[in-house]
Amino acid sequence: MTEDAAPPVLEAEPAQAAALFGDRIDLARSFTASLAEHGETLGLIGPRELPQLWTRHILNSALVAPLLRGRVGDVGSGAGLPGLVLAIARPDVELTLIEPMERRTDWLQSEVDRIGLTNVRVLRARAEDVPGSGELLPLDQVTARAVSALRSLIPLTAPLARSGGELLLLKGARADDEIAAAAKVIRKHRLQSVEVLELGAEHGLEVTRVVRALVDP
DSSP states (O other): OOTTSOOOOOOOOOTHHHHHHGGGHHHHHHHHHHHHHHTTTTTSSOTTOGGGIIIIIIHHHHTTGGGOOSEEEEETOTTTTTHHHHHHHOTTSEEEEEEOOHHHHHHHHHHHHHHTOSSEEEEESOGGGSOSSSSSOSEEEEEEESSOOHHHHHHHHGGGEEEEEEEEEEEOTTHHHHHHHTHHHHHHTTEEEEEEEEESGGGTOOOEEEEEEEEOO
16 A cells, blocks of 8 residues: 555445344444454454455355354354354354464454353364363364365364264355365265355355365264
8 A cells, every 4th residue: 555545444334234143233343343443453354354344254254154053163263254253143152263373362352252242262272282072072063264275174174073063164266176176185084965055145245155064974
């Protein structure tokens, strides 16, 4: 950005936000405003994300909310996308946000406390270091967004889910290509019914692609 260029302006709240969040919309607004204010300084979002923060990040994450059930872990939560957004949209679901970087877990916990969410746990850990049994694991579902390619992501996420659980992995336009490239890993982790769900068109939004798979059914 040049010296004379205007700073990025936060995207106006799209009409679809109220429909997706329902009576939780005020919490979603509060979180989005806080992310807009602090996200670049804390290295959570890039400097050019404000003009598309609602549509590309908040609503992109919220579209997954109807798919959730039970106890859900979000790997690489970072700025809270999608985990914190999902916790706002689905107060009936228990979310564990798994993130290895201290400054990010500090941010996540501060937002959980500030907003007053009671269905969220923030865990500072790498996914591969999460204990394999106990109070946390196994999970009913595991989500992740913008973490890594499927062939690297599946070995991090599949071991966290119970037998018969699900992976819900947000991917880009090349999701089918990633599935093909991850064929050996998919077989190794005994994933079944691997499919790409396309969400958002029904709301007039840019498509969100979710790779859904059953874990060791």
